[in-house]
Amino acid sequence: MTPQVTDERPPRRPPVDPPTAPPLVERDAEQRLLTDLLTSLHAGRPALAEVHGTPGTGRSALLERAAELACDAGVRVAAAQASWEETRLRYGVAAQLTTAIDPTGIALPLAPGQDDADHTAALCHAFLTAARTHPLMIVVDDVHWADPHSLRWLRALARRLPGTPLMLLTARSGATPAGPDDHLRPRAVDDGTAVTRHTLHLAPLSADGVDAVLAATLRTPVDPAFRDAAARATDGNPAVLRAVAGRFARHGWAPRADHLPQLGDSAVEAIRERAVRTLTTLPGELLDVLRAVAVCGQDATCDLLGAVAEPRTVGTRRALELLSGTGLLTGGDRPAFREPKAADVVLARMSSDRREELYARAAEHAHRAALPDAALAGMLLGARVLGAAWAVDVLRREAARHRATRRPAEAARLLQRALREPMAPHLRVRTLTELAAAVLPSAPEAADRHLRQALLTPADATAGPAWVRAADLFVARGDVAAARPLIADLAARNELREPERGALRALYWLSEHVQPDTTHPLDRPPVPALPDRPAHPAEAAVAAWRAALSGHDITRTRQLARAALAPSAADTTPLAAQVTACHALVLTGDFAEAHAGLDTVLLRAEHADARAVAGATLVTTALARLHEGRPAEASRALDRAQELMPPHCWHPSTTSLLVALKTLIYLQSGNLDGAERSIGLARAGCAEGSIGWAYLLFARGRTHLATGRRDRALADLLECGRLLLTRQVANPALLPWRSAAATARGDDPHDTAAAFLMAEERRLALAWGAPYAVTRTLLATGESGEIGEPGPPADPAAPAGWQYRQALTTLATAPLSGTDTIAPLLRSRAPAADGPAGPERPATADAPAADRGPAPRGGLTGAELRVANLAVQGLANRTIAAELSVTPRTVELHLTKVYRKLGIQGRPELADALGRVPREKS
Structure with missing residues (x-):
């Protein structure tokens, strides 16, 4: 049947009623x-x-x-x-x-x-x-x-x-x-x-009841996960649940699991709105009691609430009973808000002055009632300035507890509040230092500002130890350019006692040597020069570090470092200076003593919550492990250092050192890809000119050298040397840049510049006398030249290796003056008892041609020839690496160079190219 067409409009639909839920569910x-x-x-x-x-x-x-x-x-x-x-x-x-x-x-x-x-x-x-x-x-x-x-x-x-x-x-x-x-x-x-x-x-609604209310209000099936979450968020309260459902209906949100965040916000908002409606109808006395509960917290007793609120016509207990009837408070002797957000609503309706006055009155009554520090500190945070010494003590004690439990943000809030109170100058210096330690993980620049303020605070001699601690943390983080003039000004104060004055002088000269001075001498008070025979143990630490960097008198360096690390000097020597003394022992090769000292400093730094010092200690530990040839242990120490002090907490002069160490660890482990990724993180900046930047140049040069980019490697290594020599750092025990630069120049046995670099490094290493430095230098000809490589982990208690024994023997029998002192050693190398003989190699440009000996076969270096001879015998790369105490990656690089120089394709042609017959395998 054809539908009839008319001009009439369809009837108007009646308006849709707003969604409603049944008023009584499960009743x-x-x-x-x-x-x-x-x-x-x-x-x-x-x-x-x-x-x-x-x-x-x-x-x-x-x-x-x-x-x-x-x-x-x-x-x-x-x-x-x-x-x-x-x-x-x-x-x-x-x-x-x-x-x-x-x-x-x-x-x-x-x-x-x-x-x-x-x-x-x-x-x-x-x-x-x-x-x-x-x-x-x-x-x-x-x-x-x-x-x-x-x-x-x-x-x-x-x-x-x-x-x-x-x-x-x-x-x-x-x-x-x-x-x-x-x-x-x-x-x-x-x-x-x-x-x-x-x-x-009337019990709370069950899960089925919650489902019924939501389904009736939203007119759609309810996700079971959403239903369960709604029951938890509203505690099955029908009124709160209807408010939440109404908000979902207004916004068109479906009751699904992907709307759980909106569910939580809606529940909090519904509870807050109920609290606001209730507050508008409360009489003044009940409102005062409610505010007292909000201020005093869960530790408040009925007597304390009565003293703070002072109800006039309704007793405190009766007022609490009436307030619990509103649903705002719980019952019992320790009333508390059922919903913590309601406490904020109660206090938000007060002016700031009235709120601070209420907090102050509550804190004073709570102090008389001997409430715990946690409760008192919470009241003091919102109170006006009290001008009471006990308030400062409470805030500092509670801040120390938060720092011990790894909650620096809460500790910082308490210390900032404590600084608003009047206090003795030495106590203010100490509090500013504690605040700097608390904010360091989140805001290192703010930490520096607090330390700077601590160093500028006027005080008498009682502030000396606090000043030393502030300067110690300033230097340890690496911002020595900013710390130096402040430390100089402190060291010049007449009211300081000699132990603190000596510690500050040591920190000044330590920062002076870490990074070039960027201020004019007239901008700061003069600081006495570091004495040749320092009497203060902190100055002895800096003198040991200077002597180690210059490479002169290893015996005196050890004595100075040990004097700085003596138990009697622990209380007067800043932790940063002790770390420096340990680093000096690392350069002398006394690894066991260095690690013992580093462990002690680390314990003291962690106990004092000195993150910067603890991080510097672990970085020095990583350096020591790298010198010992233990890259895995070095990596663990460096990772732990970055856990305590993430990269953003360090000054840029130190972050370059961290990148360099990670790169050298990768190189020593044979991970070239990791080394290239690590060195790519380096950024130029204000760190240029520091020793950390020299480490970065060395690591980048070694990476370029390992990947075949010799020109770039040579540029970085020579720049590293120029920077170190400008700073009067000549000791190759720190960074063997000369031998690495000689390797980067190429394989020409008649390269006089490379021979001079190698000879100079050998001369300086022998003059210094550290066994591991001498061993590394003697093996550097044609080897990788990395810190700590080659050779097994060094053990100071073990007998010296053949290389070190040869060096000492030659040095003892050589003439005592002139250039001939080192020349015989540079022109010869005795064969190892358990390995193939190494060829002679010229060491200086001035050596006569007759003394140089024949060039290595086919232009091969000594290291390459040793690897080739073992490969001809049929040994695998890993076996060769174990035999020569190098990494498998080094063996692969040497074999690649051998094939290229001899013009062959691989091992099958190696025996003929060397003019030798491979031995028969059994």
């Missing part, structure tokens, strides 16, 4: 009970029923439903709503109920003092008479707020219920503890007219 049993009780009234059976539940569980909704059921059952209803505003209004609840049974009203004295007569009997007579005429139900919501006169009348009426068709239905907050006189109890009778009594407890 069917309660409704059935109320229906039965109302039906029994017509048979003359009275009843008492009391509904318990926390705010939001539907007490009022159930009472409204009971009133509807009463009307359906033909029962008359008289209802009243009690509130805290009318708690002191005489017969306030009774007046509301009277109007329901007698429109003309019963004259009741509502104002205090208007009529002191007791109207309980008259009220009982009126309501009992009305009930006998027609069944009656009296409903009182929030009966816990009923005025005392009305409550006394309700108790009297409950005792007179037997034989009367009257039902008393009341609702009480489950959060309010009921007193012994608050319950309505009937009179016991034996004539069969006993009163039925029931207590209805």
Whole structure:
């Protein structure tokens, strides 16, 4: 059938009602009970029923439903709503109920003092008479707020219920503890007219109930995960749940798991809105008590809250009971907010001055009550300046506890608050230093500002140790250019004692040698030169470091370093200076002593929460392990250093050192890809000119050399040498840049510049005399030249190797003056007892041609020839590496060079090219 076309418009659809949820969910049993009780009234059976539940569980909704059921059952209803505003209004609840049974009203004295007569009997007579005429139900919501006169009348009426068709239905907050006189109890009778009594407890909604509310409100199926999360976020409270569901409906969010963040925010917002609505109706005295709870926290006792809030007409305990009835507070002796966000809402409605004054009053009372430091510190954070010494002590003690438990942000807040209080100058210097240590992980620049402020704070000699500690942390982080003039100014103060003055002088000269001076000498007070024979142990540490860098007198260097690390010097020597003394022992080859000293310094630094010093100690440990040829242990030490002090916490002059160390570790482990990635992290900046930058140039040059980029390697290595020589650092034990640069020049055996570099490094190494430095230098001809490589891990307690013994023997039998002192050693190398003989190689450009000996076969270096001979014997690369104490990667590089120089393709042609026959394999 063809549809008929008309000009009429389709009928307008009725407006869609907003989504609503059923008012009562999971309350069917309660409704059935109320229906039965109302039906029994017509048979003359009275009843008492009391509904318990926390705010939001539907007490009022159930009472409204009971009133509807009463009307359906033909029962008359008289209802009243009690509130805290009318708690002191005489017969306030009774007046509301009277109007329901007698429109003309019963004259009741509502104002205090208007009529002191007791109207309980008259009220009982009126309501009992009305009930006998027609069944009656009296409903009182929030009966816990009923005025005392009305409550006394309700108790009297409950005792007179037997034989009367009257039902008393009341609702009480489950959060309010009921007193012994608050319950309505009937009179016991034996004539069969006993009163039925029931207590209805409204429990939170179950998961199914939550699902029903959400589905009815949002009109869509609910994800089970969302349902469970909603039950947890709202504690099954119907009122909060409906508020959350309403917000989801307004925004069009579906009840799915991907909207869980919105669920949490909505629950917090609903609770906050309920708190705000409740606060607007609270009387002033209850609001004062609530604010006292918000300020004092969970450690507050009833007496403390009374002292802070000072309620005038309502006792503190009664006020707390009333507040717990609102659902804002928990009950018990230690009241607390059910929702912590509500405390912020309470305090946000106060002006800043009133809030600070309230916190200050609470802190003073709490101090007298001997509350724990944690509670006092929380109050002091929001209080005005008290001007009390105990406040500073509490804040500093609590800050120390937070620092010990790895919570530096909380410690920083407490220390910043402590600095607002007046305190002694030496204590202010100490507090500023503690604050710098606390903010270092998150804001290193702010830490430097606090240290600078500590060094500029005027004080007397009592601040000397605190000044030394601040300067120590300043230098340890690496910002020595900023620290140097401040330390110089401190060291020139007449009020300082000599131990602190010596420590500051040592830190000054240490920073002077770490990085070139960037200020004009006239901009700072003159600092006495470092004495040749320092009496102060801190100055001895710096003198040992200087002697080690220059490469002169290893015996004196050891003596100075040991004097700085002696147990008697621990309290007067800054930790940064002790780390420097340990580094000097690393360069002398006394690794066991160095590690013992580093372990001690690390323990003291961690105990003092000196992260910068602890990080510097671990970096020095990594350097020592690298010199020993233990890259795995060096890597672990460096990783731990970066855990304590992430790269952003270091000054740029130190970050370049960290990149260099990581690169050298990769090189020593044979990981060229890792070395290239690591060196790519280096950034030029204010670190140029420091020793850390020299390390970076050396590491970058070694990386270029290992990857075949000799020109770039040579440029970096020579720049490294220029920088070190400018700083008067000649000791090859620190960085063997000369031998590496000689290798980068190429394989020409007649290259006089390369020979000179190698000869100079050997001369300086022998003059220094550290066994590991001599060994590394003698093996550097044609080898990798990396720090700590080649050779097995050095053991200072083990007998010296053949290379070191040869060096000492040659040095002992050589002439004692002129260039011939080292020339015989440079022109010869004795063969190892357990390895192939190495060829002779010229060491200086001035050596006669006859003394140089024949050039290595085919232009091969000594190292390349040794590797080739072992390869011809059929040994695998790893076996060759173990035989020569080098890495497998080094063997591969040498073999590649051998094949290229001899013009062959691989091992099968190697024997013929060398003019030797490979040995038969068994």
